[in-house]
Amino acid sequence: xxxxxxxxxxxxxxxxxxxxxxxxxxxxxxxxxxxxxxxxxxxxxxxxxxxxxxxxxxxxxxxxxxxxxxxxxxxxxxxxxxxxxxxxxxxxxxxxxxxxxxxxxxxxxxxxxxxxxxxxxxxxxxxxxxxxxxxxxxxxxxxxxxxxxxxxxxxxxxxxxxxxxxxxxxxxxxxxxxxxxxxxxxxxxxxxxxxxxxxxxxxxxxxxxxxxxxxxxxxxxxxxxxxxxxxxxxxxxxxxxxxxxxxxxxxxxxxxxxxxxxxxxxxxxxxxxxxxxxxxxxxxxxxxxxxxxxxxxxxxxxxxxxxxxxxxxxxxxxxxxxxxxxxxxxxxxxxxxxxxxxxxxxxxxxxxxxxxxxxxxxxxxxxxxxxxxxxxxxxxxxxxxxxxxxxxxxxxxxxxxxxxxxxxxxxxxxxxxxxxxxxxxxxxxxxxxxxxxxxxxxxxxxxxxxxxxxxxxxxxxxxxxxxxxxxxxxxxxxxxxxxxxxxxxxxxxxxxxxxxxxxxxxxxxxxxxxxxxxxxxxxxxxxxxxxxxxxxxx
Numbered sequence: 185x186x187x188x189x190x191x192x193x194x195x196x197x198x199x200x201x202x203x204x205x206x207x208x209x210x211x212x213x214x215x216x217x218x219x220x221x222x223x224x225x226x227x228x229x230x231x232x233x234x235x236x237x238x239x240x241x242x243x244x245x246x247x248x249x250x251x252x253x254x255x256x257x258x259x260x261x262x263x264x265x266x267x268x269x270x271x272x273x274x275x276x277x278x279x280x281x282x283x284x285x286x287x288x289x290x291x292x293x294x295x296x297x298x299x300x301x302x303x304x305x306x307x308x309x310x311x312x313x314x315x316x317x318x319x320x321x322x323x324x325x326x327x328x329x330x331x332x333x334x335x336x337x338x339x340x341x342x343x344x345x346x347x348x349x350x351x352x353x354x355x356x357x358x359x360x361x362x363x364x365x366x367x368x369x370x371x372x373x374x375x376x377x378x379x380x381x382x383x384x385x386x387x388x389x390x391x392x393x394x395x396x397x398x399x400x401x402x403x404x405x406x407x408x409x410x411x412x413x414x415x416x417x418x419x420x421x422x423x424x425x426x427x428x429x430x431x432x433x434x435x436x437x438x439x440x441x442x443x444x445x446x447x448x449x450x451x452x453x454x455x456x457x458x459x460x461x462x463x464x465x466x467x468x469x470x471x472x473x474x475x476x477x478x479x480x481x482x483x484x485x486x487x488x489x490x491x492x493x494x495x496x497x498x499x500x501x502x503x504x505x506x507x508x509x510x511x512x513x514x515x516x517x518x519x520x521x522x523x524x525x526x527x528x529x530x531x532x533x534x535x536x537x538x539x540x541x542x543x544x545x546x547x548x549x550x551x552x553x554x555x556x557x558x559x560x561x562x563x564x565x566x567x568x569x570x571x572x573x574x575x576x577x578x579x580x581x582x583x584x585x586x587x588x589x590x591x592x593x594x595x596x597x598x599x600x601x602x603x604x605x606x607x608x609x610x611x612x613x614x615x616x617x618x619x620x621x622x623x624x625x626x627x628x629x630x631x632x633x634x635x636x637x638x639x640x641x642x643x644x645x646x647x648x649x650x651x652x653x654x655x656x657x658x659x660x661x662x663x664x665x666x667x668x669x670x671x672x673x674x675x676x677x678x679x680x681x682x683x684x685x686x687x688x689x690x691x692x693x694x695x696x697x698x699x700x701x702x703x704x705x706x707x708x709x710x711x712x713x714x715x716x717x718x719x720x721x722x
Contacts, residue, residue: 200338201281203366207338208280210373211294211331212272217377219301219323220384228388228443229308229533230316232301232323237264237442239304246604250706253438253488253495261442272297283335291332298324309534330373337366392446399567402449402560407479407502414481417664420673424620425635428666428673429481430497432557437564438486438495438578440600445532445585449568454552458591459524462514469568472554475504480549480574483639483671485612487577488706492617492715496639498670500558501572503551506544515591517545524591526608528599529571529583537583538599539573540609541591548574548642549669552586574669575642577610577710607709614640614699616648616674616691616715623717629682632721634660635675640693644668647692650676653685660689668694680721688716 216233223231229238241264244252252260275297283290301320305311339362419428449469457464479502486495516522519542527539544550550573554561561567566584573581579601594608602608616638621627638645644665649657663673678687690699703713 200284203338204280204284204335205277206280206370207283207331207334208276208278208290209273210334210370210377211280211291211327212276212297213377213381214330214373215294215297215323215327216272217323217380217384218326219319220388221380222322222384223319224384224387224391226315226318228391229310230305230319231384231388231443232297232305232320233265233268234442235301235305235308235316235320237261237268238308238440240264240268241440241442246606246707250488254490254493254706257494265442279331280335283331284338287332287335287339290335291328294328294331295324297327309536310532311534334366334369334373337362337369395446395448395563395567398449399560399563402473402554402568404502404555404558404560405473405477408476409478411479411481411500412666414666415664418666418673420635420663420675422620422633422635422675424622425673425675426619426637428498428663428670429557430499432499432559432562432565435497435499435556435565436486436495438488439584440535441533444563446563447532447568447585452568452587454569454587454589456509456513456589456591458528458589459593459596460515460522460591463512465509465513467509469554472504472552472569476508477502477554478505478549478551480551480669481666482549482551482572482574482669483641484572484578484582485615485639485641485710487579487606487610487710489615489711490706491615491703491711491713492717493711496617496637496671499556501551501553502555503553503569503572506550506552506571506573507547509552510541510545510591515541515545517542524593526592526594526597528590528592528597529586530588530590531583532585532587535583536599537571537580538594538597538602538608539571539576539581543576544573550574550581575612577612579606580608580610605708610709612639612641613710613712614638614643614645614691614693614697615712616689616699618687618689618715618717621687621717621719623719625717625719626722627680627719629680629721632678632680633675634678634687634689635673636689636715637671637673638689638691639671640691640697641669641671643697644694645672645691646694646696648672648674649690649692650678651688651690652678657690682721684718684720686716686718688714690714 219232256263279290279293298320302317305316452469454467481500483498489495518525525541527541529537553570553572570584617636619636638648648660650660651657660674660676692698700712701714
C-alpha cells in the first residue's frame with residue numbers, strides 16, 4: 185500500500201468516526217424530539233429533560249443549590265437544562281462511536297437514557313401514573329432505532345472489483361460505505377426530529393391554554409379590608425433605588441419548578457385536613473372569591489438571598505385570611521391547646537413547605553393570596569393561589585400553586601427543605617442593602633446620594649445608619665413607613681471626597697435589635713452581615 189493510499193485510508197477512518205459520532209447526536213435529537221411529542225399526550229413535566237432536571241434538583245446538595253442560585257440567579261434552571269443537554273450530547277457521541285463496531289450494543293445503549301428518564305419521571309413527587317415513563321421510553325426506542333439505521337449506512341462494504349478494460353469503478357469517492365445513503369437518512373432524521381420536537385412543544389404550550397383562559401376570566405372582587413394608600417414619601421425619587429412596589433415582571437422567582445405549572449382555576453381545589461382539624465374542608469377557587477378578602481402590602485424575602493442580594497420584593501397582595509380558614513376548621517394554635525404546631529402546604533408540583541402554626545395564627549396578615557399588585561397572580565408566582573406569611577422566609581411560608589394544607593407536628597414530618605439541611609423555623613433577619621451607588625461606581629466629588637432599602641418584616645425598621653470607610657456611623661434619612669410588614673427606603677447625602685471609599689450600611693429594627701456584622705451563609709436560616717460597596721470618587 186502506497187503512502188497516498190495510507191493517508192486516504194486514515195482520512196476515511198476519521199471521517200467514519202466523525203459520522204458515527206454525528207449518528208449518536210442525531211439519535212439523541214430523535215429521542216428528545218419524539219419524547220417531547222409523546223409528553224404532549226401525557227403532561228409537560230414527563231418530558232425527560234424536565235424529569236431528569238427535577239430529579240437532579242431534588243438530589244443536589246443544599247450548598248451546591250445555593251451556589252447555583254447565587255451565581256446564576258433566576259437562570260439557574262436554564263443552566264441546569266443546558267448542562268443536561270451537554271451531558272446527553274457527550275453520551276450520544278460516545279454511543280455513536282461504539283456503535284460503529286458494536287452496532288446492536290450501541291443502539292441498545294440509548295435505552296439507558298430512556299431508563300434514567302423513566303425512573304426520574306415516575307419518582308417525582310407530583311407523578312401519579314406510570315404513564316409518566318412513556319415519553320422517555322418511546323423516545324429511547326426511537327433514538328435506538330435511528331442509531332441502528334444510521335450506523336448501518338456506515339458499515340464497511342466489500343471492495344469493488346478492479347476496473348476492466350479501462351472502465352471506472354462506481355466507488356469514485358474511494359469510500360467503502362454508503363455515503364449517499366447516510367446523507368439522505370441523516371437529513372431525514374434531523375428534519376423529523378426537529379419537527380417532532382417543535383410539534384410537541386407547541387402542543388405542550390397549548391395544553392396550558394385552558395389555565396390561561398381561566399386566569400383571564402378572573403375578576404378580583406373589591407376587598408372588604410383594603411390596604412391603606414402608600415404614605416406620601418414612602419417611595420423616594422432617587423435614581424437607582426428599588427421602587428417601593430416591585431412590578432410583577434421584576435419580582436424575584438426562586439423555586440424548583442423547571443416547568444411553571446399552569447393550573448386551571450375552574451378545576452383547582454384546596455383541601456385542609458390533619459391533626460386538630462375537626463371540620464376538614466375542600467375549597468374551590470370560587471369559594472375563596474366569595475369569602476371576605478383583605479388587601480395588604482407585604483415584602484417577601486427568599487432565604488437564598490445573600491447580603492445585598494436581589495431576592496427581596498414588595499407587592500400588594502389580595503387574599504383570604506388563612507387564620508380565619510383554619511379556625512373555621514377547628515384548628516387552634518399550640519398556645520391555645522392545639523395539637524398541631526406545623527402547617528404543611530403542598531404544591532401541585534409536589535413541593536412541601538412547613539410553617540409554624542403559631543405564627544400563621546398570631547394575628548399577622550397570613551394570606552391565601554389570589555392577586556398581586558391589582559391582578560390575578562401570575563403563573564410564575566403561584567396562580568391560582570399561594571401562601572403569603574409576613575415575617576417568615578419563603579421556604580417556610582410562601583407555597584406557590586398550593587393544593588393541600590395538612591396540620592401536623594414538626595416532630596412527625598420534615599418538609600422538602602428541612603430534609604435538605606435547612607431550618608424548620610426561619611423568621612426573616614433584620615437586613616439592609618445599598619442600591620446606589622453601585623459597586624465600583626465612579627461618582628464625582630461633592631454630594632453623592634447613597635440610598636437603598638432595609639427590612640425586618642413584622643417588626644419594622646426603626647433606624648438605618650451609614651458608615652464611610654472606618655468612620656463613625658451616621659444616621660440616614662428614613663422614608664415614610666407603610667407598615668411593619670414592608671421594607672423601608674432610606675437615603676444618605678454623602679459629601680464625597682476624591683479617592684477610593686467603602687460604604688457600609690446597617691439597620692435597627694423596632695425591637696431595638698441592631699443588624700449583626702457577623703457574616704453567615706444562607707444555609708440554614710438566612711444570610712446575615714453588613715452590606716458594603718466600594719466606589720472610586722473622581
